[in-house]
Amino acid sequence: MGLEEPKESSLFEARAHVFKVWTVGELLKADFPPPKWILPNVLPEGLTLLAGRPKIGKSFLAMKFAFEVAKKGGKVLYLALEDHPARLKERLEKLGAEELPNLFFVTSWRKLDAGGMEDLKGIVEKESIDFVITDPWVKLAPKRKGENLYEEDYKAFSLLHEFVKGRLGMLVVHHLRKGGGEDELEKVLGTTGVVGAVDTILILKRVRGEKLGTLNLISRDFPETEWALTFEEGCWKIEGKAEEVLLEEHQQKIVRALEALGGIATLKEISGYLGEDQRVVHKHLLKLVERGGVVRERRGVYSLPILKEEGEKGKREKKDFGDFGEKGEKGEKGEKGEKGEKRADGFHLFTFHGEKGRRNESVDTQGLEGNFTFSPISPISPPSCTFSPQKTPGPEGGGLTVEDVVRFFGGEVVEEKHLP
Numbered sequence: 373m374g375l376e377e378p379k380e381s382s383l384f385e386a387r388a389h390v391f392k393v394w395t396v397g398e399l400l401k402a403d404f405p406p407p408k409w410i411l412p413n414v415l416p417e418g419l420t421l422l423a424g425r426p427k428i429g430k431s432f433l434a435m436k437f438a439f440e441v442a443k444k445g446g447k448v449l450y451l452a453l454e455d456h457p458a459r460l461k462e463r464l465e466k467l468g469a470e471e472l473p474n475l476f477f478v479t480s481w482r483k484l485d486a487g488g489m490e491d492l493k494g495i496v497e498k499e500s501i502d503f504v505i506t507d508p509w510v511k512l513a514p515k516r517k518g519e520n521l522y523e524e525d526y527k528a529f530s531l532l533h534e535f536v537k538g539r540l541g542m543l544v545v546h547h548l549r550k551g552g553g554e555d556e557l558e559k560v561l562g563t564t565g566v567v568g569a570v571d572t573i574l575i576l577k578r579v580r581g582e583k584l585g586t587l588n589l590i591s592r593d594f595p596e597t598e599w600a601l602t603f604e605e606g607c608w609k610i611e612g613k614a615e616e617v618l619l620e621e622h623q624q625k626i627v628r629a630l631e632a633l634g635g636i637a638t639l640k641e642i643s644g645y646l647g648e649d650q651r652v653v654h655k656h657l658l659k660l661v662e663r664g665g666v667v668r669e670r671r672g673v674y675s676l677p678i679l680k681e682e683g684e685k686g687k688r689e690k691k692d693f694g695d696f697g698e699k700g701e702k703g704e705k706g707e708k709g710e711k712g713e714k715r716a717d718g719f720h721l722f723t724f725h726g727e728k729g730r731r732n733e734s735v736d737t738q739g740l741e742g743n744f745t746f747s748p749i750s751p752i753s754p755p756s757c758t759f760s761p762q763k764t765p766g767p768e769g770g771g772l773t774v775e776d777v778v779r780f781f782g783g784e785v786v787e788e789k790h791l792p
Contacts, residue, residue: 407593410503410541411440414599414610416591418571419533421509423546423560428578428585430545431455432606434505435463437543442475446502449495450477453511466606481506485514489531496540504536507545526565533569548575556588578603584621586614622656627665627676636675 394402408417415437424430431452438448452460460477476499482488495501506512514528529544536542547561556575557567567573571592578585578601587610588598600617602609611617629645630637639657643650657674660666667675 410446411437413597414587414589415541415543415574416572416594417541418593419529419536419569420541420543420572420574421546421560421567421570422543422574422576423548424576424578425548425580428576428580429603429606429608430576431507432463432467432603433576433587433608434507434543434545435467436608438475438503438505439467439469439472441503441541442472445474447474447500448476448503448505449499449501450475451481451504451506451512452477452479453481453506454508455479463606481512483514484512484528484531488512489535493535502540504540504542505545506542509544509546512544522563522565524565525563526569529566529569533571544570556590584611584617586618588614619656619659623660623665626653626656626660630666630674630676636669636673639672639674642674 409415410417422430422434431454435450438450442448455463456479457477460479482491484492492504496504514524516524532542532544546566548559549561557564557573559575560567560573572594573588573590575588575590576585577588583602583604585601585603585608586598587601588596590596598614600611600614600621602611625646626642629642633641633645637645639650639654642657643653646653657666657668661668661674664677667677669675
């Protein structure tokens with residue numbers, strides 16, 4: 373694109389020597405190399421910030437990255453600025469490190485504004501370093517003047533960004549602020565100039581004392597991804613996507629809570645045992661019910677799907693929540709007493725239902741003074757149903773007989789009261 377004779381833009385004329393101006397067509401036709409991973413799906417090329425709370429394993433993760441890059445043949449310089457050689461040796465032994473001639477450690481370095489930047493450029497060029505780790509950033513960061521903190525943060529990281537661009541990768545270990553906002557990037561210590569100047573932010577989280585943690589990858593060039601990791605004896609291991617692993621982990625906690633509570637418990641009891649909000653626990657319980665990992669006995673009551681054999685299938689060891697049969701048996705029609713057998717003092721009330729498809733069978737029903745046998749008749753449509761004129765309802769007509777009622781209702785329903 374020629375800028376020799378700019379006619380409309382003094383900006384082009386004044387600064388054409390320091391930047392290139394692209395047209396839309398040039399950008400669309402240009403062939404740019406795709407962004408690359410230093411370590412697949414975890415560590416992209418360029419300038420990366422690894423941030424986390426103190427003492428949760430950031431340095432161990434950074435050292436893990438250093439090992440993996442070195443094993444792939446890259447030359448790695450690790451600025452371990454909070455450690456001494458004895459501690460480094462202990463960590464290396466914990467991780468079962470092998471001798472790697474292309475992995476170098478340094479325990480002291482000048483700040484960037486005190487000669488540290490020149491030192492870094494010199495050793496990278498001399499040793500052909502591919503990957504640099506500085507741990508932590510505060511030991512390398514230039515001294516703040518306090519005039520414009522955002523500008524100072526951005527300028528410091530921009531120097532590193534310009535240094536690594538297109539030729540090596542760099543990982544800067546940093547801290548998260550106390551509290552922080554809802555957005556993950558707001559939790560990084562410092563101004564937004566810190567996160568604004570880097571290519572990728574890795575946010576490491578783990579509750580101290582627990583094995584499971586998460587690593588959130590936020591990158592300019594790759595989709596945001598959150599990984600679940602386990603931390604044991606100084607070694608980090610990726611278990612999979614955080615959403616899937618954490619869901620499984622939470623559900624396992626609920627199952628363990630049910631086991632501790634005797635195999636069956638209410639939502640309130642499970643939430644109380646776990647010390648978690650009932651809404652959160654209820655959400656995971658529904659997922660477990662869908663998967664068959666938990667049985668919903670009734671509203672608010674859940675149990676494990678492990679049956680205890682007690683002579684017959686379906687006996688479940690329970691707490692005092694009442695009797696529960698096998699799922700699907702509770703409330704089945706006919707189990708609570710057959711219709712037609714209900715009695716009350718002074719009269720007997722019975723009801724007859726003709727079974728679908730078996731209306732020509734006779735049915736024995738207990739009647740007024742003994743056993744009566746009714747033969748179901750063909751249904752009569754309601755418009756043609758009439759009472760016998762000889763038996764008019766009321767005292768003079770003598771009332772209706774049982775047979776009249778049966779005939780009127782087409783064998784479907786018969787109700788008769790017998791007074792002593």
